[in-house]
Amino acid sequence: xxxxxxxxxxxxxxxxxxxxxxxxxxxxxxxxxxxxxxxxxxxxxxxxxxxxxxxxxxxxxxxxxxxxxxxxxxxxxxxxxxxxxxxxxxxxxxxxxxxxxxxxxxxxxxxxxxxxxxxxxxxxxxxxxxxxxxxxxxxxxxxxxxxxxxxxxxxxxxxxxxxxxxxxxxxxxxxxxxxxxxxxxxxxxxxxxxxxxxxxxxxxxxxxxxxxxxxxxxxxxxxxxxxxxxxxxxxxxxxxxxxxxxxxxxxxxxxxxxxxxxxxxxxxxxxxxxxxxxxxxxxxxxxxxxxxxxxxxxxxxxxxxxxxxxxxxxx
Numbered sequence: 001x002x003x004x005x006x007x008x009x010x011x012x013x014x015x016x017x018x019x020x021x022x023x024x025x026x027x028x029x030x031x032x033x034x035x036x037x038x039x040x041x042x043x044x045x046x047x048x049x050x051x052x053x054x055x056x057x058x059x060x061x062x063x064x065x066x067x068x069x070x071x072x073x074x075x076x077x078x079x080x081x082x083x084x085x086x087x088x089x090x091x092x093x094x095x096x097x098x099x100x101x102x103x104x105x106x107x108x109x110x111x112x113x114x115x116x117x118x119x120x121x122x123x124x125x126x127x128x129x130x131x132x133x134x135x136x137x138x139x140x141x142x143x144x145x146x147x148x149x150x151x152x153x154x155x156x157x158x159x160x161x162x163x164x165x166x167x168x169x170x171x172x173x174x175x176x177x178x179x180x181x182x183x184x185x186x187x188x189x190x191x192x193x194x195x196x197x198x199x200x201x202x203x204x205x206x207x208x209x210x211x212x213x214x215x216x217x218x219x220x221x222x223x224x225x226x227x228x229x230x231x232x233x234x235x236x237x238x239x240x241x242x243x244x245x246x247x248x249x250x251x252x253x254x255x256x257x258x259x260x261x262x263x264x265x266x267x268x269x270x271x272x273x274x275x276x277x278x279x280x281x282x283x284x285x286x287x288x289x290x291x292x293x294x295x296x297x298x299x300x301x302x303x304x305x306x307x308x309x310x311x312x313x314x315x
Contacts (some may be wrong), residue, residue: 005173007090010018016199018094019093019094019096019097019100019145020091020092020093020094020162020165021091021092022089022090022091022092022138022141022142022165023089023091023092023142024088024089024138024139024142024162025087025088025089025090025091025312025314026085026086026087026091027049027080027085027086027087028085028143029083029085030080030081030082030083031080033077033080033315034077034233034315035054035075035077035232035233035234036075036076036077036233037072037073037074037075037076037093037207037242037315038070038072038073038095039072039073039246039249040072040092040093041069041070041071041072041092041093041094041095041098041107042068042069042070042076042090042091042092042093042097042112043067043068043069043070043090043091043093044067044068044070044088044090044091045065045066045067045068045088045089045090046062046063046065046066046067046068046088046134047087047088047089047092048063048064048084048085048086049062049080049084049086049087049088049292050080050082050084050086051078051079051080051081051083051086052078052079052081052187052188053068053076053077053078053079053119053120054076054077054078054079054118055068055074055075055076055230056075056076056197056290057189057190057193057194057196057197057231058119058122058186058188058189058190058194059079059186059187059188059189060119060184060186060187061187062120062193063122063184064126065122065123065126065127066120066121066122066184067109067120067121067122067123067172068119068120069109069113069119069120069121070119071110071113071114072095073243073244073246073247075232075233075234075239076315077233077315078315079091089135089138089142090314091165093107095250095253099164100298103105104170106166106170106173106263108173108176108260109121109169109173111173112173112176112177113183116183118182118183118184119170120184121175121176121181121182121183122181122182122183122184123180123181124180124181124182125180129175129180130171130175131168131171131172131175132257133170134167134168135168137164138161138164138165138168140158141160141161141164159162182190183250189245190231192217192219192227193227193228193231193232194218196213196217196219196224196227196228196251199213199216199217199241200213200236200239200243201243204240204243204247204265204266205244205246205264205265205266206245206266206270208240208266209223210236213236216280224236224271228245240266241276243278244265244266244267245265245276245277245280247264247265247266248261248262248264248265248267248273248277248285249261249281249285251264251265252285252287255287257287258285258286261285262274262285273285
């Protein structure tokens with residue numbers, strides 16, 4: 001069994017206490033972002049810049065108008081090339097948000113990408129599509145233009161933003177199925193990393209050791225460890241432990257008893273699970289109707305520490 005790592009740098013972030021949150025951000029200079037994942041869904045509209053987006057072993061070179069979809073729990077990070085500013089609209093969506101609109105299947109675009117093993121939707125004529133004015137309107141709501149321009153109250157402005165977001169997701173789901181959109185192939189893919197991640201996620205709840213993983217992926221132990229850390233920013237132990245904690249927390253949120261969630265998520269020792277859970281989330285595991293604020297977990301990266309990241313410059 002791989003033990004929980006004590007090396008993990010992590011940052012609790014309080015910017016998703018709601019069912020969704022929207023950011024409109026510009027990174028004006030080149031910087032390095034850490035590999036990380038969220039326990040909520042992420043949708044990113046890429047406006048401009050020179051950026052590649054890494055998600056679970058594959059890399060996409062983005063074009064203006066691309067929509068990047070990152071399911072909860074998937075490791076990702078942007079890579080900025082050159083000095084051109086990086087501008088994007090980011091939407092964070094909690095699992096409870098999709099549950100509220102289950103009948104409308106608002107998360108269909110995420111399911112569609114999962115079925116096609118892709119993470120990017122590209123419209124052939126984005127600026128001429130019906131999505132474009134909705135993106136512009138969402139941007140206005142973030143800049144607080146909507147409340148001032150239309151004399152809306154804070155509550156009315158929030159409701160208006162929700163309505164625009166719902167329209168955007170419904171239309172995105174429709175357009176993603178149409179002939180005017182496609183799923184671009186990854187610009188870079190490491191088949192060894194893809195094989196490792198596939199094996200790990202397929203056996204996540206079983207006993208795992210490094211030698212077993214190396215044998216299954218036809219790699220030496222040392223090469224496996226070096227390659228995985230280089231490509232993902234995580235050690236194998238960190239990745240497995242974090243994924244199991246993510247799974248356990250999701251089970252607990254759904255009402256499964258803590259002890260049962262511990263065992264079903266692959267932990268052989270409740271004591272080890274309890275310590276890891278408390279260290280990561282800052283509280284003891286407990287079953288409740290709705291858990292506390294979701295967190296973003298940052299992997300170690302010598303180029304930037306978790307403390308350097310903030311909501312003013314999210315990836």
